[in-house]
Amino acid sequence: MIEVKNIRKSFGNLEVLKSVNLKVEKGEVVSIVGASGAGKTSLLQIIGTLDSASSGSLYISGSNISDLSRKALASFRNQHIGFVFQFHRLLPEFSAIENVMMPAWIAGTSDSEAKTRATELLNDLGLSDRSGHLPAELSGGEQQRVAVARALMNSPEILLADEPSGNLDSENATKLHDLFFDLRDKLGLTIIIVTHNEVLAARADRTLRMSDGVFL
Numbered sequence: 202m203i204e205v206k207n208i209r210k211s212f213g214n215l216e217v218l219k220s221v222n223l224k225v226e227k228g229e230v231v232s233i234v235g236a237s238g239a240g241k242t243s244l245l246q247i248i249g250t251l252d253s254a255s256s257g258s259l260y261i262s263g264s265n266i267s268d269l270s271r272k273a274l275a276s277f278r279n280q281h282i283g284f285v286f287q288f289h290r291l292l293p294e295f296s297a298i299e300n301v302m303m304p305a306w307i308a309g310t311s312d313s314e315a316k317t318r319a320t321e322l323l324n325d326l327g328l329s330d331r332s333g334h335l336p337a338e339l340s341g342g343e344q345q346r347v348a349v350a351r352a353l354m355n356s357p358e359i360l361l362a363d364e365p366s367g368n369l370d371s372e373n374a375t376k377l378h379d380l381f382f383d384l385r386d387k388l389g390l391t392i393i394i395v396t397h398n399e400v401l402a403a404r405a406d407r408t409l410r411m412s413d414g415v416f417l
Contacts, residue, residue, distance in 0.1 A: 202227040202391045203248060203359065208257035210243050210414075217243045218254070219414040227358075230385055230392045232405035240414040241395040242363055248393065249361045250278045261359070279308050283352030287364035289344040291336040297347045298323060298332040304354040315354075322350040326380070342373030349380060353388075360384065362394045366401060378404060 203225040210218035217240045225231050233241050246252040247259065250266060259266045261281070269277060291300045298319050305315035323332050326346045336344055345365065352360060362381070366374035378401045384390050394401065402408045410417045 202229070202262060203393070204260040205244070205248065206258045206260070208244070208247060208254045208259070210240070210247065210252075211255045217414050218247075220257070221415065223409070223416070225391060225393060227391055228385060228389045229407070230382065230394070230405045232394045232396055232402035232408045233411055234396060234399070234402045234408060235411035239411040241411050244411070245361055245363055245393065245395050249282050249284060250274045251284075279304055280355055281357050281359060283355075283357040283360045285345070285348050285352050285360065285362040285365045287367040289336070289348040291344060291347060291351075293336050296333050296335055297328060297339065297343075300336070300347055301350045301354055304351060308355055318354060319350065322353055323347070326350050340373075341369055342376060345369060345373070345377055346380070349377075349384075353384070358389075358391060360390045360392045362392065362396075364396055365394065366396070366398055374398065374401075 203223070205221055205223040208218055208221045209216065221244060233244070235241050243252070247254050254267070266274070266277065292303070295303070298316065301319040301322060302315040305318065320332065323329055326349065328343060328346055328350070331339060331343055336347070339347065360381070366377050369377060381392055381394070382404065385392055394405065396402055
């Protein structure tokens with residue numbers, strides 16, 4: 202499903218990824234752990250096509266994503282990859298349902314179709330009575346569930362999460378962790394999670410440890 206080949210990433214003279222290789226199978230949940238500055242987020246951003254590698258190749262479903270133009274990458278990312286970040290990154294001036302609809306609007310989906318899909322997702326995540334609320338009117342756990350709904354809006358095959366529960370209390374963190382595995386089981390999602398949470402990491406099918414830009 203995902204294959205990273207000899208990925209290197211440098212910022213000036215600082216090499217943050219050093220010939221990294223990784224294979225993730227369809228439907229697999231992989232956690233990546235390591236100290237801050239180990240290169241975890243840089244790798245996740247490259248896999249998510251949010252950043253480009255200095256060298257090496259990225260394959261998703263057999264296609265060399267590294268060869269795509271910037272416009273083609275943006276379209277691929279919108280249709281195939283969902284993101285959940287530590288800080289939900291919801292747009293404060295838009296309601297919960299409007300935030301969820303955003304990826305569909307970017308893809309050119311009609312308002313009626315996008316709203317139907319967003320409503321279903323919010324219902325599934327227990328937020329049907331919060332759809333009209335602004336992010337500031339939601340709890341931290343609710344904001345992250347809205348962010349998950351947004352990530353699922355275009356029915357991606359891949360979900361990438363960067364410290365998704367890092368800003369939540371233990372109860373809401375556990376609920377979010379449960380949600381990821383429920384989504385994998387129900388939708389067959391391939392999930393990569395960068396986390397400092399050892400409990401979440403241990404639940405993954407595989408836990409990879411990164412240090413100084415390489416896997417140990």
